[in-house]
Amino acid sequence: MKHCIILLLMIGVSTCKNIYPRDVNYQPDQVHISFGDKTNDIVATWSTFNDTASMVLYGVDSPERQAEGASVLFVDGGKAKRRQWIHRATMRDLNFDTRYVYQVGSEDGWSRQFSFKTPPAGEDWVVRIAIYGDMGLNGSMSLPFLKRDVEQGKYDLILHVGDFAYDMNEQEGRVGDDFMNLLQPLAAAVPYMTCPGNHESAYNFSHYSSRFTMPGPESNLYYSFDVGPIHFVSISTEVYYFTEYGIKLMVEQYEWLKRDLTVANMDINRRKRPWIILFGHRPMYCSNSDDIDCSVEYTRTGFLGLFGMEPLLKEFGVDLVVWAHEHSYERTWPLYDSVVYNGSYAAPYVNPRAPVHLVTGSAGCREGRDHFRRNPFKWSAFHSQDYGYTKFKAFNKTHINIEQISVDLGGQVIDEFWLVKNKELSFNQL
Structure with a gap:
């Protein structure tokens, strides 16, 4: 002293x-x-x-x-x-x-x-979002580009789709502290919305649950919120994998998700917010060569054949499903039960007949990139190993634009598509 x-x-x-x-x-x-x-x-x-x-x-x-x-x-x-x-x-x-x-x-x-x-009021405004997962304290390749974008006021919110710091619990939690400070230029300036990944599992996900504050009365492992013309739903895919923490949570999340989507899909709500977008960490579909998660995907098929989520995507007309976990980027055609349901041959994303899946886990971490199969599945529309992140714009109630940014190429757009829905659709006919 x-x-x-x-x-x-x-x-x-x-x-x-x-x-x-x-x-x-x-x-x-x-x-x-x-x-x-x-x-x-x-x-x-x-x-x-x-x-x-x-x-x-x-x-x-x-x-x-x-x-x-x-x-x-x-x-x-x-x-x-x-x-x-x-x-x-x-x-x-x-x-x-x-x-x-x-x-x-x-x-x-x-x-x-x-x-x-703060965002504008109501539903009729352009919602601008940065989306990514799997960003570590070391190797966070996308962070300088994201900082620049945030400083220029390009986003209304950010979605971080699981896996933080690598890992927040390491060095008695100091890695988590340092990572949260690393994020501060982004997360103190733009609402930072999250879901848990497998790298948050230590001590029953206590670092994730304690450090982040998400809306709603339920567990912050799953929740929903409305922004502009979009109803967002955040889930934990990890309840299917870390069952030592209790199968009860998996069942509770499934029942909550069904209730939430039921309300979001009511006519009065669907007219106000026609887009329903779900995000969680482990993808239902991917064509990576180094991971069996997408071959044995419990989020899709359920635990012991029970509580699989993919039927709910069809039943309630979820438009877009965003994942991470694979350290790469991949876009599918409109897809259900491994079958493609394009809107048409010429315009697959115009009035598609099934959800579109997006994997965006290439923000950068110490584990490096994930590779792809030599022969990707027929439902895979585009994929890349480049480090990067996703830019999302919901222009209105009928048009969404999505771009994938490659930081390897200095911020160049390497993939772009429009998701268009200009008539009432139901996936229940699948």
């Missing part, structure tokens, strides 16, 4: 604060935001390494308003039982289509000032 006081006199408080061990630091760490129960409710989440109050200061021109939140003690499952407090505070009923500035913390220490823009 004596050395710190001497250093304080010489070079100031902030430098002195930085030489304290991290686990006695009151400063906010790992700041990120997500949607609350509505798109104009924004939840700020952050960590401190000592217990302190949870407050967010926010406003349009300056942070003059205050919202109080709460914190939960999170203890890593490793030998050191390393502790941190994870704070949450919600900025409620914000003006739509408005830029806000905010900072989080307490009188013991405040973060720097961040900003975000």
Whole structure:
């Protein structure tokens, strides 16, 4: 302490604060935001390494308003039982289509000032999203490109489709801390929506469940939310694989998903939000050569033949299904039960007769790229091993544009297609 006081006199408080061990630091760490129960409710989440109050200061021109939140003690499952407090505070009923500035913390220490823009109201606006999975602390090849895009205001939200940090629990949780700070330029500026992957399984997915705040009253392992003309559904594919944590959760998710899709598919809701998009980590379909997950896919076929999700995609007319897990990119033709159901020979994605599947797990991690079979399946429309990420734009209730960006090629678009739905369709005839 004596050395710190001497250093304080010489070079100031902030430098002195930085030489304290991290686990006695009151400063906010790992700041990120997500949607609350509505798109104009924004939840700020952050960590401190000592217990302190949870407050967010926010406003349009300056942070003059205050919202109080709460914190939960999170203890890593490793030998050191390393502790941190994870704070949450919600900025409620914000003006739509408005830029806000905010900072989080307490009188013991405040973060720097961040900003975000709320989405427009209603359903009739262009929704812009970056989508990817499998981004690690090391080898995060897409991150510089995503940072540039976020700085230029190109996205209304981000979907991270599982597998974070590689792995958040490593080094007694320090890898998770460093990764969340690495994400902060993205996740503190744009609502960061997630689902769990297999790399989050340690200690019963406790790092994922504790670090991220997703909307709805259910487990944050599965939830749904509405943005513009889209109903998004996030699921955990991992409940089919880590059954030591309980088959009960798999059954609960399946029953919840059926209820959620039933409501989303009601005429009054489907007219408002005609697009239903589901995302989860492990794909139902892929043509990679180095993984058996897509050959024995429990999310599709179910556990012991029960609770398979693919029939629900058909029953409720899910338009697009987004996956990751494979460290590559792949687009399918409209597909159900391994059979192609194109809208027409000339325009396969115009009024398609089955869901389209997209695998986008090439954001970059220490495990490298995944390779493809020499002879891809007939339902595979395009695939690439390039590192990259997906740009998604829902222009309106009838047209969605999707591009795959290759960071190997400096940000070049290597795949693009339009998903068009300009008449009422039912997949129940399959």
